[in-house]
Structures are given as structure tokens and as C-alpha cells.
Amino acid sequence: MSGVGVSETEQPRRRGRRSRRRARARARRALLAGLVVGSLALLSAGWVGFRGWQARTHLLNAATLAQQLSSEVVGADTERAQRTLSALQVQAGAARDATDDLGWRAGQHTPFAGDDLTAVRQIAVAIDDLAREAFPTLLRTDLSTLLPGKGRLDVPRLKAVAAELTATDQVVQRTHARLAAVPTDALVAPVRDAVAELRKQLDQLATLTRAADGAARLLPPLLGAAGPRSYLMVSQNPAELRATGGMFGAYAVIEAKDGQLRMGIQGTSAQLGLFDPPLKLKPEIRNLYTDLPGMYPADVNLTPHFPTAAALFRQMYRERTGDTVDGVLAVDPVVLSYLLKVTGPVPVPGHTTLVGDKAVRTLLSDAYQRMDAVEQDEFFAASATAAFDTFFTREVDPRAYLSVLDRAITERRVLFWSAHPEEQRVIEGNRLAGSLPEKEDVPTVGVFLNDGSGAKLGYYLRPAATLTVGGCRPDGRRELRLRFTLHSTAPKRGLSTSVLGLGLAGDPYTARTLVSVHSPAGGAVLRTRLDGTEVPVGSGTERRRQVVVANVEVRPGATRTLEVDVLTGRTGSATGDADLWLTPTATPWTTHIDPAPHCD
Template structure:
């Protein structure tokens, strides 16, 4: 990896020069269209952008990868497996964890446990850190500095990583070098690129059944929390053993991790500032965007301590009308459908946000729904199921946010429609995905879609 750094940086510089030259080349008007010069120029520019992203990733990995893998000193990372059945901004609540050690490129994973064994308990007695003022204004009432399950209410993973690191240090006395968050879908990608996992009792866990097993079926099969914790730990150990067994294809494993990072399912933070600066420019770092332009992030978070979000289906449409002054009149519609079947265990259906709710036999879900838009955008009104609705307004890192709590009955679809004025209608809409058990369906009209990290300045 270290040896790849200089060649990758040289290749990236050469490709940048080629792309710049292609963009400066004249299209030659009608003769260029007839002769194919215009098409060739467009193809060079398009392929250059694609290759540039790949080379940037290689160069960044070669730049920080060796040290992060313990080339100069041993590194320790808190590995977190999130459970999207109880959703949070970066995926789901912490469902399991372990300590990953990297020593000169050799990896070992210890202390794999379910969330019943969280250091300091699920809610720590004292705050693990001091929350910054603007962040505290939005999140302090949820105790993200004390409650493990609420450390990732923010979609900004660098902040999440710091909170997890502080909580772990407070609970164990151990300083970690960073954090790694994955979800069961990520683990299923890794199994598909390696081999099935085998549990101590001989049960085989495959890429096809892993997600359904740990996010849904386990609650009916194993009724007690301690027994489920042991099962989650066994699954984690078995998946790790399958991936490190050497039976997989390295290219497929890297492709699987790249796919998970682009979907927001694999995030990495570093407590070394130079490394974190690099990570924040990538999908793997999961940082909120720093650039201007149209932006969209829809975030749904479980407000009941249930596991009903496994049955949540989400569809979002984004339509923009370009105005003469260059701004965009935007309509955003978010549809939420509760597909929960009858007969789910009471643990899955529980409503801890409501006293004496009678076990919630109808599996009603309650969600904290937030919509993030671009810097300088203005909220112009909302309707819920066709009726006017007032929303809570706020901001995070300069991004405007509107939020509301929303109940969704079994079999019900609710639609929140927003009107927003973006100061720019383009050139592209940066969309931040939220990892869900079933990926969101997104329809965008009037503007191309890009990654939010393509706008960050690379160091």
C-alpha cells in the first residue's frame, strides 16, 4: 500500500492534466458533431471524472492506510455493528461491538459482545464529553454523551466516532485510535465475497439470510436479551472468521467494502487529526458536506425503542424548477410505509415513548423524521397527507433542517411534502443516503445526482 502512493499520485496528476486539456478543446461545431470529435471529447471528460475518483481513492488509501493498519505503532479501533431495525442517522443503534487491533498489517478482533455488555452500561452515569453549543442545541436532550444508542443521532460520522470513542474510554479506561461502524448488510456483502459463516451449533449463516436473521427472525427465535446477546456475539465471531479465513477473493472483498461505503453502511473515523482530515473527504468518513449547492438527506430515526424499522419502506421524490435568477423551487415528498405483519413479538412492537400503550398490538411506529437541504436554502411550507403541517426548524454544520415526529400505523403510508427554495438549482444535487434494511427508492427530476463527498476539498 505504501509503495502505491507515489505512482497513484503521479497517475492522478496526469489524468487531471488530460481532463483539463479535454475540457479546453473546442467542439468544432457542426464538423465536430459529424466527425465524432464532440462525442470523443465528452467521453474523455466523462471517463476522466470516473477514473479520477478511483485514483483519488487509491492515493488516499496509500497515504493514510499503512499507519492506520499499524505500520509504525499498534492501533486499536472500536468496531460497532449497528442494528437498522431500530434506526439511527448512520444506520441503527449499536447492536454489538468489539475491539479490532491492527499491528503491522495483522488484524485481530477481541471482546465481541452484544449491546447488553456496553461499557459503563447502556446509559452512563456521567457525560463522557462536553457537547459543542450548536450540536447541543439539537441533540443534548437525547444525551448522546451518555446513551450509547443515541451517539449516532447525527448523520455526521466524525462526530459519531468521537462520541463512541469517549463513551468507550469512560466505560473501559481504554483510548482507541478510531471507530469502524458496519451493519448486517455490510457483513452480508463480505460473506458473499468470502464464504458462509458457521455458528458453534453448526447453523450456517449466508449472505442471503444474515440480514433477515439478525434484524428480524432472532426476536421470535430467542426471547431473552442475554441469550440474544450471546447469539449476536457468535454471529459476529463467525462472520469475522469467515472473512479472515483466506477463502475469499480480495478483489471481491474490496468491491464489497466500497459498495458498503457508498451506501453509508461502512464508516471509519480516526482520532488522529491528519487521518481524519483525509477521511472526511470520502464516503468512508461519512462527514456532512462542506460545499454549497443543492443537498438532500432524509433521516428517519426510531423514537419508540422498537425494532419496527425493519418493516419500514421509504420513498422520496425531489423535483426542482429552475428560476430565472438561477435559484431552484424544490418540492420534496417523503413517503413512509409500515409493512409490519401481524403476530410480531412484543419486544419488536414496544412503545417505550408512551406509557400504558397495551403492548402496541397494531405495531404502530413512531419516527423522528428530518430533512436536510443545501446551505442557504429556505423552507417554504409543508403538508402531511395533504394537510398543512408546522415543522421544527434547525441547522447542523450550516445545513438547514426541518423535523417532525410521525406515527405510522401498520399498513399505512404517510406522505410529507416540503417546499424549499435552494439558492442554486445546480449543477447537481448531492444526495446523502441513509442505510436502511430495504434501500430507499429515490426519484429526482430536473437535476443530476452526485455524491456529497465529491464537493469536499481534498487535502
């Protein structure tokens, strides 16, 4: 073969050079591709960062506007609130748009920032949904529809409002559930804190809309839209403490028909007399409280579970009168004092005028100091009639009225039980029901007070409670430490025989209080100490809670301290949160809860 020849040794070198050139070409192509992809990634990251900055700005603006809207709604400045809502919708919509482009969606799948971008997106969607679908309805709802005017509620208007509130509640509950499902463990601190804060706000809003929806749906049948109804309204007397607030003293029958309300006959629990043999009780109730709840109408609420107390009182009333009521409503004089601040003073014919700041003292102290038993009953009956007529006929600011009712329900000073199971199922879970739950998301310790003196010294007691959450245990439980103190402001002399009563503590000025401590659901009570010394206590169970009962006797001016260590159940303790359920007293409790870090 002519031409330049290639030796056998040269051929491998040429093949090596061609291979290296191909490798360098592949490397250049790979590098070029890498540069393109990297540039796109950097561009995308920059775009996501820019959009994130936009979203953050819009979300911060929305948060400020939401706070402003809340203030304007509470202040009944409807015109300004409408303008604020419009601005909020613009900012919320912009935040939603800023987190919904291709770059943001791609960023949600990246290994490091993806969870944070997803969480920010969910925050934006939640606020926008609320601004567009929930807040407008809540803003235009006529709250006066939920209140009686001239002793009557407009049932057709109430039904129309109920439909809107149901739709609003569905939006809020859907948003609440969606945000609750967002994982937070791997989020950066600012995003995690933002999710936690929004969840907290949504918890409150979801509770509010669920209650409003339930109330709007329940009120028409409760108020006799489908036929006449009757209820027992009982006054709890915190001067003689019972677990739900106070002894069931005076009562009145409330009749409802087509939204019209009127007060019927009145009486007292003492007039219903003694029931012997006692009404049938569940074994766990009898074990803790003996037969007393089934014997005496004033003792039906030794148990803190209001449905049990209400059902017993209804049965006693039926056996004595032959009349069957549809439910039981319980209130106390503190509720009256709240309402009087909205309505103004209420004159009581033949007696003193009831004034907001003085009503509790007038009803729980002065009446027992200055009147005999017959005069007391007459005064309480006249006060109930005057207050009822005022609350259902006087023109008041509906927002102020509903605000004080909400406060009273939150403090468990207003309780309601319906004898109609389908209605009671709607009420259950709301504080209005006074139902001691057998399951709970947050471990809750109950501290319930029952008078053991047979006296009216509860007015002078000042209770306080501190609950400290302990560390995580391998079995998923936690120990909680309760420190309960009870101080007496009673004088050492000068009280009437009506106040001193039976004086079962020996010294008539010493207040004997039976303190029941209920463990969290599924939990247990470990140790009990009174003033630092272990003491014998009664024990039992109620609604999946272990209970101890300690006798705490307090002399005038003295303070006693009860310390109880309890164990939580296996659910709900990981968060480190805890709660207290307390007997409402004439003077509000002083409380403190010391939570613990989340268990890993």
C-alpha cells in the same frame, strides 16, 4: 516641341486610363492573392476535415476498446486485457497525432470551428494520457495487496503499490482538471456531448483513483506499521434506525500491529450505561437532538455527521474502560450479507449458519423473534467473531471482495473515523468518512431517519424519495421539491416483545420515525406537508443546513407521504443537478431525481 502634341484636355484622360490600369492590376493581384489564400483555406479546411474524420474514427475505436478493457478487468481476464490495452494505446495515440498537425492547430484559431477543434484535441489528449500513463498501472496493480491474507496484510508490498497508485492518481487528476476547463457553451452538440460524457467517466475514475491512492497510503499506518493501533468496530442496527444507519449496538475492539489484525474484547452500547451529566455537545446538536447524543451510546448517531457520532462513542468508551482507541469503524448487517456472497456461508458455533441472502433477516428479524436479550447478545458476538475470522483468513477473489466493499461504501454502510487529524483529513470528502459537508458542488438534500418508537420495527419499513429540481431564480438559487414516502410491512400481530420494545407511538405495531430533512448547504426549508396537510415541525441548523424534523407514524400496511420544499444555496444550482443523502436502511430505498435544464 516637335512630334505629336497632347492637348490639355487629353492629359487627364490618359492619367485616368493609367490609373484604371493600375487599379485593375492591383485588383488582379488582390484577386490572385485572394484565390491563393482561399485555395489554401479550402485545402486547409479539407485537410482538417480529413484529419477530423481520422480522429473521430480513432476515438470511436478507442471508446469501444475502453469499454472492452473495463469488462475484461472486472472479469479478471488479465491476458486479454493486456492485448486490449495495447490496441487502445494505438488508437488513442493515432487520435492524438491526427489532432496535432499545422492544419489542425491553425483551425483552432478560426472564429467558428476553433472551439470545437480545441475540444476534440483535448479529448484525444485525455484518452491518450490515460491509456499510456494511468491504465497500465491500474491493470498491473495486484489488488490482493489491499486485502489481508491469513489475518495479515503485507505492509512492504502495500507501500510499493501506494507509490504507483499515487503517480496514477496524479495523471488522472491532471487530466480531469484539464478537461473540466474546456469551455462547452459554444460547442456543436456532438462535441459538447462527447466532452460531457468523458467528463462523467473521468469524474468516476478520479474518485476511484483518489480513493485507491488514499487507501494505499493510509492502510500501513492504520494497520500498525508505525506502532500498534486499536479501533472500535461498531455494528449499526437498522432494525432501530439512527441517522447514519442504525443504533450502535454491539461493538468489538480490533487490534492492529505490523499488518496483523485480531479481534479483542466485545461488548454492547447498553453495557456502557448512561452518562449523567451528558458529554459536552455543540449548541446546534443539542438544539436539534437535545442532550441524548451525550447521554446514551445508542443515540450518538442521531446526527448524520458520522465524525461527531464516532468521537462521542470513543469518548464514552474511554470514560468507561480507561482505554483510548485510534478510531471507529461502523458496519451493518447488509454489509455482512454482501461479503457473504463472496466468501460463502459462515458457520456460527452453537447457532445457525450465516448465508448471504438470509443474513439480514437472520440478524434483524429472526434473532429478535426467537431469542431473549441474553441469547441475542451471545449470538451477535459469536457471529462477529466467526465473520471476522472468515473475512481475514479465507481465500477470496480480490476483485469481487473490493467490488462489494465499494458498493457498501457507496451506500454509506461502511463508515470510518480516525482520531488522528492528519489521517482524517485524507478520509474527509470520501463517502467512507460519512461527513456531512458544509460546502458542495451539487445541491444535496438529506433525508435521515431516527426511530422514535423504542422498538425494532425498522426492519419492516420501506422508504422512497423523489427529488424534483425547479426553475432558475434571479438570485441564483433553485427550489427543490422532496416527496418522501414511508411504508410499513409489519404484521398486525405476532411480533415478540423484543421487536415491539417500548411502543412509544401508543400502538406497539405502529412505527414512529423522526424524519430529519436537511436543506442543501447554504439553503433553507420553505414548506412541509404530511399527507397534504401542513404540520408543525421541529427546526434548527446543522453544518450550514437548515433542518426540519417531522414525526411520521406508520401503521402496519399503511403509507405516509411527507413533502418538503427546500431552497438551494447560491453555488452549484445552475447546472440543474441535485442529489440525495439518505439513511441506509435494511431494505434499499427507491429513489428518483428529476433534474432541470442548465441556467443561462
